[in-house]
Amino acid sequence: xxxxxxxxxxxxxxxxxxxxxxxxxxxxxxxxxxxxxxxxxxxxxxxxxxxxxxxxxxxxxxxxxxxxxxxxxxxxxxxxxxxxxxxxxxxxxxxxxxxxxxxxxxxxxxxxxxxxxxxxxxxxxxxxxxxxxxxxxxxxxxxxxxxxxxxxxxxxxxxxxxxxxxxxxxxxxxxxxxxxxxxxxxxxxxxxxxxxxxxxxxxxxxxxxxxxxxxxxxxxxxxxxxxxxxxxxxxxxxxxxxxxxxxxxxxxxxx
Numbered sequence: 275x276x277x278x279x280x281x282x283x284x285x286x287x288x289x290x291x292x293x294x295x296x297x298x299x300x301x302x303x304x305x306x307x308x309x310x311x312x313x314x315x316x317x318x319x320x321x322x323x324x325x326x327x328x329x330x331x332x333x334x335x336x337x338x339x340x341x342x343x344x345x346x347x348x349x350x351x352x353x354x355x356x357x358x359x360x361x362x363x364x365x366x367x368x369x370x371x372x373x374x375x376x377x378x379x380x381x382x383x384x385x386x387x388x389x390x391x392x393x394x395x396x397x398x399x400x401x402x403x404x405x406x407x408x409x410x411x412x413x414x415x416x417x418x419x420x421x422x423x424x425x426x427x428x429x430x431x432x433x434x435x436x437x438x439x440x441x442x443x444x445x446x447x448x449x450x451x452x453x454x455x456x457x458x459x460x461x462x463x464x465x466x467x468x469x470x471x472x473x474x475x476x477x478x479x480x481x482x483x484x485x486x487x488x489x490x491x492x493x494x495x496x497x498x499x500x501x502x503x504x505x506x507x508x509x510x511x512x513x514x515x516x517x518x519x520x521x522x523x524x525x526x527x528x529x
């Protein structure tokens with residue numbers, strides 16, 4: 275996406291985000307959309323947003339898709355990987371060639387798994403507010419095409435928007451409130467992960483399709499993803515009310 279078309283789309287996305295930042299908005303759903311918009315605007319293959327938990331370890335909060343192999347790459351970065359370095363230093367790590375051992379010597383498990391999954395380059399952009407870094411935006415590419423300075427600047431702008439969404443623009447100087455908001459977001463993601471597994475098993479479908487059906491139902495009924503997930507896990511919601519996804523092709527079920 276280049277030139278005026280991308281500028282126009284970017285303006286639309288920031289309006290979409292501004293419209294979403296209302297009281298009691300669904301932060302998980304917004305971050306999912308931001309992840310998808312990263313793929314759309316930057317011409318990368320996949321994107322994920324990772325947050326640091328109370329122990330300073332990175333946890334996945336949203337991804338451009340829910341395929342197991344991609345989520346495993348994010349999960350590996352709780353202790354190693356470009357996002358860990360990005361989070362600890364507050365500095366972006368960009369255009370990392372996953373095919374070069376010297377470029378990935380510090381995180382061999384991550385690099386090998388990423389390359390096996392089909393990615394040849396990756397980028398880590400800090401989620402930061404002033405001097406505080408709360409996580410990282412992770413981008414993957416299946417080609418060796420480099421991201422230019424303008425693309426990196428756009429990626430940082432999208433990461434900044436994600437940070438604002440997570441911290442909800444409230445009492446940002448109060449670290450105890452900030453930490454509470456981060457923990458709430460991470461807890462919500464854990465509940466959603468559980469529901470994905472429950473629905474995928476119930477429908478005999480991929481977790482990606484299960485998540486799409488769950489998210490579609492929540493949005494059409496004006497429910498926050500975490501609230502609906504809590505009701506399902508507690509047994510207070512009949513999941514037969516959610517339309518099951520249409521049967522997919524066998525290759526779509528590998529997850």
